[in-house]
Amino acid sequence: MTESLDAERMACWRAYIESSQRLFTRLEDDLRADSELSFADYHVLVLLSEAPGQRLRMGELAGRLVFSPSRLTYQVSSMQRRGLVARQSCPQDRRGSEAVLTAAGLLALREAAPHHLRSVRAHLMDDLDDAEVACLTRVFERLGRRLRPDRDDSSTHPE
Amino acid sequence: MTESLDAERMACWRAYIESSQRLFTRLEDDLRADSELSFADYHVLVLLSEAPGQRLRMGELAGRLVFSPSRLTYQVSSMQRRGLVARQSCPQDRRGSEAVLTAAGLLALREAAPHHLRSVRAHLMDDLDDAEVACLTRVFERLGRRLRPDRDDSSTHPE
DNA sequence: GGTGGATGCTTCAAATCCGAATGTCCCCCG
């Protein structure tokens, strides 16, 4: 099964997949253990807290979270039920709606953030030296640019 | 929200999370587009194909896939229904059972592998130079060792 | 100013996933 990936890259690929899976489930567990939030909840709160007016269109949010539209609808409904966000219809485009951070949502984020960031550091970041951080950043920012949906990829593979 | 992660590490963390999410969904889409298999199906087939006797205990499989026990039960049942694996009760330990690769499962893997590996190369590996591969491998193998569940972590964090 | 196609989001049914409870079986210790 290794016809098309050399041994080094295969090992790299497998280590990346497995460790990432473990890391994500661990962070999720940590977050749930000390905050009523899931990883998705937390990420929504972060994005809203940084947005101008602490509000974001559903589509924009879905794009950044890498969520399907229906998944985001469910996610926001759930958070709305718990009072973490509100939903308002968008004045510029009446098809659309936007999610708005509530005071309770901001508070929940403020309470969860230190724990979560400690968890990210403990499981991942504290083990990385500066060169490794730089390497990961370069690799994953490049990957993100290549995979973001807004780019027509037709001319970039002259092969 | 950045009290505990410096700007470089925060950027690194975000790039890693977002790109990985995008990569996994893209690979899943590619795999489904040209093979009746999900990413999880594929991974199960790979692990079984490499195991001695092309069989693995459920628990072992769950551990390697980073799946909860009930999720693995569901996964294997689904693949059994489609003829990709068989389930046998384990002779040494009658509580347990093992998943066994079938001829159809092996065939499905052989057909899917070239497409999938091409996809992994196209989206990720072809963009990495050797130094980056080495860096990722080192980082993620270390991370995997730290997160694998078999280690008692009690003495490694003297505060 | 109308209309056909696109867009933004939601809804719906079905598939998947999780944690708690369960049923079997192993193994240690009396």
Place this chain on the structure above:
DNA sequence: CGGGGGACATTCGGATTTGAAGCATCCACC
């Protein structure tokens, strides 16, 4: 032997996720 605690896997109910279909609105063009 003969419990009893523990380990392995499954089942069950409920939560989440998905993709397809639906609805309302926008917009480019006539």
